[in-house]
Amino acid sequence: MPSAKKTVRTFAAASFLNAPGIVIPGLESVVKASYLRRLNRFLLECECRGKRVKAYLPNPGRLWELLIGGRTLYLTEAPDGRATRYTVLAVERDGIPVLLHTHLTNRVVGELLRRGMIPGLEDARVLKPEVSIGRSRFDFLLEARGRPFVLEVKSCTLYGQEIAMFPDAVTERGRKHLVELAEISRSGTRTGVLFLVHSSKARYFLPDYHTDWDFAQTLHDRRKDLLIKAVSVTWRGDLSLGPRVRDLEIPWRLFEREAADRGSYILILHLPRRTNITVGGLGVVAFPPGYYLYAGSAKKGLRARMARHLRKKKNFFWHIDYLAARCDASLVIPVRTGADLEHEIAASLQKTSEWSIPGFGASDCACKTHLFGMKSHPLQSEYFINNLQYFRIDRLSDALSPQV
Numbered sequence: 001m002p003s004a005k006k007t008v009r010t011f012a013a014a015s016f017l018n019a020p021g022i023v024i025p026g027l028e029s030v031v032k033a034s035y036l037r038r039l040n041r042f043l044l045e046c047e048c049r050g051k052r053v054k055a056y057l058p059n060p061g062r063l064w065e066l067l068i069g070g071r072t073l074y075l076t077e078a079p080d081g082r083a084t085r086y087t088v089l090a091v092e093r094d095g096i097p098v099l100l101h102t103h104l105t106n107r108v109v110g111e112l113l114r115r116g117m118i119p120g121l122e123d124a125r126v127l128k129p130e131v132s133i134g135r136s137r138f139d140f141l142l143e144a145r146g147r148p149f150v151l152e153v154k155s156c157t158l159y160g161q162e163i164a165m166f167p168d169a170v171t172e173r174g175r176k177h178l179v180e181l182a183e184i185s186r187s188g189t190r191t192g193v194l195f196l197v198h199s200s201k202a203r204y205f206l207p208d209y210h211t212d213w214d215f216a217q218t219l220h221d222r223r224k225d226l227l228i229k230a231v232s233v234t235w236r237g238d239l240s241l242g243p244r245v246r247d248l249e250i251p252w253r254l255f256e257r258e259a260a261d262r263g264s265y266i267l268i269l270h271l272p273r274r275t276n277i278t279v280g281g282l283g284v285v286a287f288p289p290g291y292y293l294y295a296g297s298a299k300k301g302l303r304a305r306m307a308r309h310l311r312k313k314k315n316f317f318w319h320i321d322y323l324a325a326r327c328d329a330s331l332v333i334p335v336r337t338g339a340d341l342e343h344e345i346a347a348s349l350q351k352t353s354e355w356s357i358p359g360f361g362a363s364d365c366a367c368k369t370h371l372f373g374m375k376s377h378p379l380q381s382e383y384f385i386n387n388l389q390y391f392r393i394d395r396l397s398d399a400l401s402p403q404v
Helices: 004-018 102-114 172-186 213-221 252-258 302-310 319-324 344-350 382-391 394-398
Strands: 030-042 043-048 051-056 072-077 085-095 097-098 126-134 137-142 149-156 163-166 191-198 204-207 225-232 264-272 275-279 281-286 290-298 329-336 370-374
Touching: 004 290, 030 051, 030 085, 030 191, 043 072, 043 252, 043 382, 051 204, 051 252, 051 370, 097 102, 097 329, 102 149, 126 370, 137 172, 149 163, 149 172, 149 213, 172 191, 172 275, 191 370, 204 213, 252 394, 264 302, 264 344, 275 319, 275 329, 290 302, 290 319, 290 344, 302 329, 329 382, 344 370, 344 382
Parallel strands: 051 085, 149 191, 163 204, 191 225
Antiparallel strands: 030 043, 030 072, 043 051, 072 085, 085 097, 126 137, 137 149, 264 290, 264 329, 275 281, 290 370
16 A cells, blocks of 8 residues: 555646646647758758648757657748748657747746746746847846846757756857856846756756857856756647746756866768778778768867868878868767767767778777768767767766765
8 A cells, every 4th residue: 555655746746747737828829740851040841731841940959859850840830921831839859849949938938937936036027028238138137036137048958868958059149148147247236047948857957068168168157157047847748838847956066077178079971972082001992972970089179179170171190081081061079078988989880870991090999990881961860869969968867866
């Protein structure tokens, strides 16, 4: 027979699940579609009502973990006269909607503030949405504890099993806002930044030092000058908001341990046609056309190493230099850490690849190769995306788990 304590917990959980959702204006009328591809930063192609249609995406993020072929999109129909008939509201991940419409994030936060649901800001009230200070505009002017409070809001859609991160793309504007908020705070007006995480799975939040080193360091360095808060919310299938808001922990010690100019990386190159290339001591190597993934590392100077790989003009030193010079596109994805992950990353790439080049980039280790090939872009592979999420986010969970 269950204990009284367990019965109370079960009842509380059931009450939460059965509680009515919070309806946010702009999210009432929904049309579902199937994601096909991203045409540019702000335009998607999807299948809706049996037809291929284009939909406006009000989100400039990379969204690698979310925009995967076949995922369910939530659209709304735009008013007549607009070039794009549909606008993207959300996308499903693991059967749960994730809000993508960044312009609606402030409506969500405004409603949570009105209801006193944001931990630490329960007594705050909105004096004015959008306030201009100096040359910048911030999302809210609040009154909190009888004093003015300037709040900037960031929409966070990047998360793993327990950890959420922001941003998922470089944001110089976001970094500039942090600097300005800190200056306003030092002049006597309280300020803060709120990261709204669109997943109930998250328990922790970190600035994404892999993707935007400058933003992450700025947030860390200004943490004593402004309130930094991250909360997670739950979205329901009808795009209503669940009544639970979770306050997330920010493990700064983990950030300080991991966030450094060192670590591993994956270099992605595209070779348009079959090419024979003389590669240092390997001699002439026949490279099939396709996408190549190279696992590398730098114990220091990671930024400089990645920048070098993206340059066309350089003295050839490593095997990868000979191939990169013949490719027409390149992308480098860092995994910043003090741990030696290069060989583990290479082993994971072996599992997702269709072919490999023996001995390439592996003359000083026991690996068979560090270069792997695929016919299609790896960012279209859910397996590759999941592996990338593990190395950049999920492996950090072990350091946050209570030690028994």
